Amino acid sequence: MSQPPDKREARSRGNALRAHLSAYGFLAPAGILVLIFFMIPVAIILYLSVTNLASSNFTSDLAKMEFIGLKNYRTLLNDQFARKIFFNTIFYVLFTLSIFNVSLALIVSLLTTHIDRGAGFVFRALWILPRITSPVVYILIWKRMMAEAPFGIINQFNNWMGLPTYNYIATNPWVFVVVVNGFIGLSFGMIIFTSAIESIPRDLLNASLVDGSSKLQRIRYVIMPLIRWPLLFVFTYQTLSLLTSFVEIQLLTDGGPGLYRTEVWSLTAYHRALSNYFGNAQWGYGSAFAVLLVLIGVVLAVIYMRVFRFDELVAEPRVETL
Amino acid sequence: MSSKIRLALVFFLLFGLLAGAAFAQDSVSITVRCKASPPEEDWRCNSFAVVEEQVEAELGIEIDLNLIQDNAGWGDYKNEFVLASEAGEAPDIILSGHEDIGAWAPAGFIIPLDDVIGMHSEFDDIVPSLWDSHGYAGEIWGIPQDAEARPIFYSKLLLRDLGWSEDDIESLPERVAAGEWTFADMLATAEAAIDEGIVDEGNGWWHRPSNGPDFLYYYYGHGGEVIDMEGNMVVDSEALVATYELLGGAVASGVLRSDVIGLDWNEVWHPTVAQADTVLFAAGGTWNWPNWSINYVADKGGDEFLFENIGLTLIPAMATGEAITLTHPLTYMISSGSENPDVALELIAAITTPEHNNKHAIDSFHLGILNAQLESEAYANNRLLSSAHYMLDHTTALPNHPGWNAWSNAYFLGIQAVETGEADAAGAADIAIAQMQNELGDGITVR
Numbered sequence: 079m080s081q082p083p084d085k086r087e088a089r090s091r092g093n094a095l096r097a098h099l100s101a102y103g104f105l106a107p108a109g110i111l112v113l114i115f116f117m118i119p120v121a122i123i124l125y126l127s128v129t130n131l132a133s134s135n136f137t138s139d140l141a142k143m144e145f146i147g148l149k150n151y152r153t154l155l156n157d158q159f160a161r162k163i164f165f166n167t168i169f170y171v172l173f174t175l176s177i178f179n180v181s182l183a184l185i186v187s188l189l190t191t192h193i194d195r196g197a198g199f200v201f202r203a204l205w206i207l208p209r210i211t212s213p214v215v216y217i218l219i220w221k222r223m224m225a226e227a228p229f230g231i232i233n234q235f236n237n238w239m240g241l242p243t244y245n246y247i248a249t250n251p252w253v254f255v256v257v258v259n260g261f262i263g264l265s266f267g268m269i270i271f272t273s274a275i276e277s278i279p280r281d282l283l284n285a286s287l288v289d290g291s292s293k294l295q296r297i298r299y300v301i302m303p304l305i306r307w308p309l310l311f312v313f314t315y316q317t318l319s320l321l322t323s324f325v326e327i328q329l330l331t332d333g334g335p336g337l338y339r340t341e342v343w344s345l346t347a348y349h350r351a352l353s354n355y356f357g358n359a360q361w362g363y364g365s366a367f368a369v370l371l372v373l374i375g376v377v378l379a380v381i382y383m384r385v386f387r388f389d390e391l392v393a394e395p396r397v398e399t400l
Numbered sequence: 401m402s403s404k405i406r407l408a409l410v411f412f413l414l415f416g417l418l419a420g421a422a423f424a425q426d427s428v429s430i431t432v433r434c435k436a437s438p439p440e441e442d443w444r445c446n447s448f449a450v451v452e453e454q455v456e457a458e459l460g461i462e463i464d465l466n467l468i469q470d471n472a473g474w475g476d477y478k479n480e481f482v483l484a485s486e487a488g489e490a491p492d493i494i495l496s497g498h499e500d501i502g503a504w505a506p507a508g509f510i511i512p513l514d515d516v517i518g519m520h521s522e523f524d525d526i527v528p529s530l531w532d533s534h535g536y537a538g539e540i541w542g543i544p545q546d547a548e549a550r551p552i553f554y555s556k557l558l559l560r561d562l563g564w565s566e567d568d569i570e571s572l573p574e575r576v577a578a579g580e581w582t583f584a585d586m587l588a589t590a591e592a593a594i595d596e597g598i599v600d601e602g603n604g605w606w607h608r609p610s611n612g613p614d615f616l617y618y619y620y621g622h623g624g625e626v627i628d629m630e631g632n633m634v635v636d637s638e639a640l641v642a643t644y645e646l647l648g649g650a651v652a653s654g655v656l657r658s659d660v661i662g663l664d665w666n667e668v669w670h671p672t673v674a675q676a677d678t679v680l681f682a683a684g685g686t687w688n689w690p691n692w693s694i695n696y697v698a699d700k701g702g703d704e705f706l707f708e709n710i711g712l713t714l715i716p717a718m719a720t721g722e723a724i725t726l727t728h729p730l731t732y733m734i735s736s737g738s739e740n741p742d743v744a745l746e747l748i749a750a751i752t753t754p755e756h757n758n759k760h761a762i763d764s765f766h767l768g769i770l771n772a773q774l775e776s777e778a779y780a781n782n783r784l785l786s787s788a789h790y791m792l793d794h795t796t797a798l799p800n801h802p803g804w805n806a807w808s809n810a811y812f813l814g815i816q817a818v819e820t821g822e823a824d825a826a827g828a829a830d831i832a833i834a835q836m837q838n839e840l841g842d843g844i845t846v847r
């Protein structure tokens with residue numbers, strides 16, 4: 079005996095609600111983490127950025143902080159070096175991302191998946207070393223290698239060979255900032271791309287060769303389209319990651335030499351709010367820098383999602399929706 | 401269990417609790433936080449352990465002393481105290497630079513000591529000029545732990561190569577102190593050493609490679625002031641331009657390296673200067689000496705090598721005509737969160753004696769803080785200390801002011817600009833003043 083239509087409709091609504099609740103239930107742990115570790119801190123620094131909180135009036139009681147409106151933002155915009163630091167950040171992200179984090183990562187992945195499997199594994203393991211080494215040790219190695227004569231290893235070789243010696247990092251700080259960070263970033267893309275390439279069905283790859291394509295043509299017309307999603311993911315993730323990364327720069331050049339030559343936005347936020355040789359750290363002013371960084375990150379994330387059509391990339395395969 | 405046994409157990413339990421409570425009343429917990437470069441500066445905290453029993457006997461209490469000492473970076477170290485204070489977990493005694501009084505006093509993290517200093521005769525003997533750097537808003541907020549001088553180290557080895565006689569070399573500190581041998585003479589000597597190939601270009605004079613207190617004495621040496629008579633922050637543009645001219649001129653003439661800011665302290669600066677064969681003049685601090693002796697020239701004879709090849713003098717006179725130096729006393733401050741500030745001060749008083757301070761002064765080559773130290777045998781017989789103590793008569797200090805941080809960072813920007821050639825002296829002064837005005841607003845007066 080069939081049920082009346084209104085009962086069937088109610089049951090269907092109930093099922094849909096249960097399905098939604100289960101989905102939200104599964105999303106809840108991640109959602110709570112995002113809320114605790116992103117949304118709440120953002121709200122707090124947003125509030126701090128409209129106060130004059132410093133070591134000299136420090137309090138954790140939000141009600142006791144002195145509200146100064148947009149004064150920190152006015153100070154920031156009037157800062158004669160804010161523009162320079164902003165463009166430094168763009169330069170740093172653009173070059174590190176395009177040269178190392180995506181392009182070289184892809185090249186290393188393609189090369190190591192087209193040679194003997196064991197050899198490929200060894201090469202990839204070597205490329206991962208910068209990422210698994212402690213940043214302090216990693217930067218010390220670079221500094222020791224590049225230090226001026228007679229302390230640096232490269233300059234020792236220069237001396238032995240009768241070549242001139244250089245203070246490499248001070249002379250070319252941007253080269254080293256990009257290379258040092260790029261070697262770390264490269265390994266992330268390499269892992270993602272390699273796993274994506276390895277997961278392409280072998281018969282598909284072999285079929286293209288049987289059909290007469292060269293290995294380069296196979297990369298261009300078979301592999302690249304099939305790893306579009308990981309490519310876009312690495313591009314987006316690494317952009318946002320580079321925007322907020324500063325540890326290696328701090329250890330290598332600390333934003334110098336000279337007038338903020340390699341200072342990036344996140345390092346400035348750190349310098350202002352958390353690290354000050356003479357004490358009185360400017361927590362409120364530093365927060366204003368951090369808030370703008372969050373805004374830039376959110377805007378870029380939205381743009382990437384629209385431009386790269388992430389919704390299509392993560393949509394159910396059409397064959398499943400038939 | 402019989403009722404008698406139960407009663408006895410309850411009685412013993414109550415007795416134990418009461419006895420424990422009574423005992424706890426006499427036990428006082430004191431935490432001391434120090435920053436020190438090991439091993440030469442370890443007495444900063446370790447001295448408290450030496451006097452612990454003595455203070456316990458004097459006060460008739462038991463002290464649960466907790467010493468936390470490491471060599472953390474200054475920025476992290478200071479933030480740690482600020483956050484701990486707000487969390488109610490601050491150490492009872494914090495050792496830090498006197499300039500932190502300017503931030504921590506208005507924040508209420510430390511307590512004024514005017515009313516209690518007089519209760520301890522040990523403090524009567526502190527060198528009077530040191531108290532100047534411990535005041536804020538008309539009150540004293542800390543007890544000096546050490547003092548130092550920031551001299552020019554000169555290479556005797558290279559001066560000999562330049563043709564200086566032993567008399568010329570040994571009399572240099574006196575001639576500098578008298579204002580006879582000036583900063584201009586120092587730069588001219590460095591230029592001559594470069595011209596004659598005794599040192600490479602850029603190695604005539606090195607200053608410190610990172611921001612720090614030393615840079616202020618160039619500005620003071622040109623008559624500049626940071627705080628006016630009313631306690632307000634000022635910047636003297638004429639002195640600022642003259643300072644930048646001095647630094648930029650030294651780079652232009654090849655005496656000073658344009659990339660000296662940024663050199664690694666431990667990888668390049670110390671090992672180079674300590675050898676005495678590369679850099680003619682180096683602006684450092686007295687505490688550098690034991691560091692060099694232990695870590696960089698120990699294989700060459702340590703102190704003996706240094707005495708033979710390196711001398712130290714005041715910063716030669718600049719525009720004001722007077723040789724100067726700058727002392728940056730570290731100071732023991734008592735947290736406002738301390739439950740036992742009296743005991744904390746008693747402990748500080750107990751180590752403020754020639755006997756205890758001499759250990760730190762001798763091991764780390766910091767200058768004594770007590771007049772009596774000068775008369776003590778250990779201090780007077782120490783060749784290094786006795787050769788540098790007179791510098792305290794020529795000393796200057798950093799200001800204690802909440803705006804000092806912004807002022808000094810802007811001032812340092814100008815130094816970086818002029819030394820890297822990104823601006824001339826006037827341009828560098830404009831950069832520094834614009835930065836000060838942007839960050840300090842009405843809190844800075846440009847003169």
